[in-house]
Amino acid sequence: MACATPLxxxxxxxxxxxxxxxxxxxxxxxxxxxxxFTARQYxxxxxxxMDVDWARTERGIREFDPLVVRDYQQxxxxxxxxxxxxxxxxxxxxxxxxxxxxxxxxxxxPIISYQADxxxxxxxxxxxxxxxxxWDTVSRYFASTHPELGFDIIYEPGEKLNHDQQALNxxxxxxxxxxxxxxxxxxxxxxxxxxxxxxxxVNLKWPSxxxxxxxxxxxxxxxxxVKVGNKYPWTTGTVAEKxxxxxRINVALRWQQxxxxxxxxxxxxxxxxxxxxxxxSQIAFATFMAxxxxxxxxxxxxxxxxxxYDGEEGAWRPATAALLQAMIKPDCPPxxxxxxxxxxxxxH
Numbered sequence: 001m002a003c004a005t006p007l008x009x010x011x012x013x014x015x016x017x018x019x020x021x022x023x024x025x026x027x028x029x030x031x032x033x034x035x036x037f038t039a040r041q042y043x044x045x046x047x048x049x050m051d052v053d054w055a056r057t058e059r060g061i062r063e064f065d066p067l068v069v070r071d072y073q074q075x076x077x078x079x080x081x082x083x084x085x086x087x088x089x090x091x092x093x094x095x096x097x098x099x100x101x102x103x104x105x106x107x108x109x110p111i112i113s114y115q116a117d118x119x120x121x122x123x124x125x126x127x128x129x130x131x132x133x134x135w136d137t138v139s140r141y142f143a144s145t146h147p148e149l150g151f152d153i154i155y156e157p158g159e160k161l162n163h164d165q166q167a168l169n170x171x172x173x174x175x176x177x178x179x180x181x182x183x184x185x186x187x188x189x190x191x192x193x194x195x196x197x198x199x200x201x202v203n204l205k206w207p208s209x210x211x212x213x214x215x216x217x218x219x220x221x222x223x224x225x226v227k228v229g230n231k232y233p234w235t236t237g238t239v240a241e242k243x244x245x246x247x248r249i250n251v252a253l254r255w256q257q258x259x260x261x262x263x264x265x266x267x268x269x270x271x272x273x274x275x276x277x278x279x280x281s282q283i284a285f286a287t288f289m290a291x292x293x294x295x296x297x298x299x300x301x302x303x304x305x306x307x308x309y310d311g312e313e314g315a316w317r318p319a320t321a322a323l324l325q326a327m328i329k330p331d332c333p334p335x336x337x338x339x340x341x342x343x344x345x346x347x348h
Contacts, residue, residue: 029107047078063311066102224271
């Protein structure tokens with residue numbers, strides 16, 4: 001299939017989509033956001049969220065129930081990052097709408113995050129066009145409904161994109177232009193390469209059609225501390241380990257101050273699994289990370305839903321409850337609870 005103009009392939013499917021079906025959900029929860037909210041107000045409203053597989057895995061799709069969103073909201077979560085890997089078929093779009101409507105009903109902000117696996121492994125023009133077409137279909141489907149719905153263009157840009165910043169920036173330019181042509185107010189997230197490392201934020205070329213509605217996504221410790229290598233070190237929380245984390249958060253803060261943009265940490269973890277009991281060192285790490293991000297006023301999502309919530313039972317898992325509490329409402333030491341401007345005095 002060496003088609004010279006691959007882009008229009010997805011267009012016919014869009015015509016048949018029920019893009020203007022009125023929402024059948026109950027009255028939405030009152031929004032925390034004013035009409036015409038800014039990227040900064042949106043970031044502040046995100047708070048702490050969760051990466052979810054409600055639209056990605058067969059199990060996640062099967063187990064999703066709107067009442068799960070209510071449980072999330074009651075637990076203190078302000079947003080969900082809905083990972084999607086599949087094509088934007090009518091069936092998948094209807095399922096996404098069901099999730100988005102449940103989020104609106106219970107006052108949780110939904111963010112759709114596309115994996116774009118083919119583009120990551122091979123960032124050709126053909127694969128770029130597929131990502132552009134996917135987002136064009138999704139943005140036209142939701143049109144200007146659900147104003148709090150956010151679009152996260154690529155989940156963890158890595159693989160070949162690590163060596164092709166131009167391809168990544170070019171894709172963001174095209175996708176943001178298309179999304180904002182459909183809805184100029186839609187909030188869109190763009191992430192740097194190296195799997196969204198904060199050090200690469202400086203290499204993002206901000207889309208020309210951003211309309212003040214584009215935010216950055218970055219993260220560290222996506223699957224928690226790693227014992228081997230020095231990329232994600234944490235043993236007992238030594239001064240050096242804590243400083244290394246502070247430094248990486250500060251890289252993002254300095255970038256924000258320099259550019260005026262805002263950011264969101266799209267997923268971090270303490271490295272816990274369901275196989276082993278939660279360790280005190282994991283609670284200590286989670287507390288330090290959560291305090292650091294909250295002190296920096298950077299919203300974040302936790303990785304990942306199944307570790308904390310049993311979709312089959314429709315209940316929070318007791319075994320990871322203490323860890324979840326540390327990640328949502330950490331018990332921060334006084335020096336780290338101060339505002340960022342005042343903490344400099346405490347550096348020795």
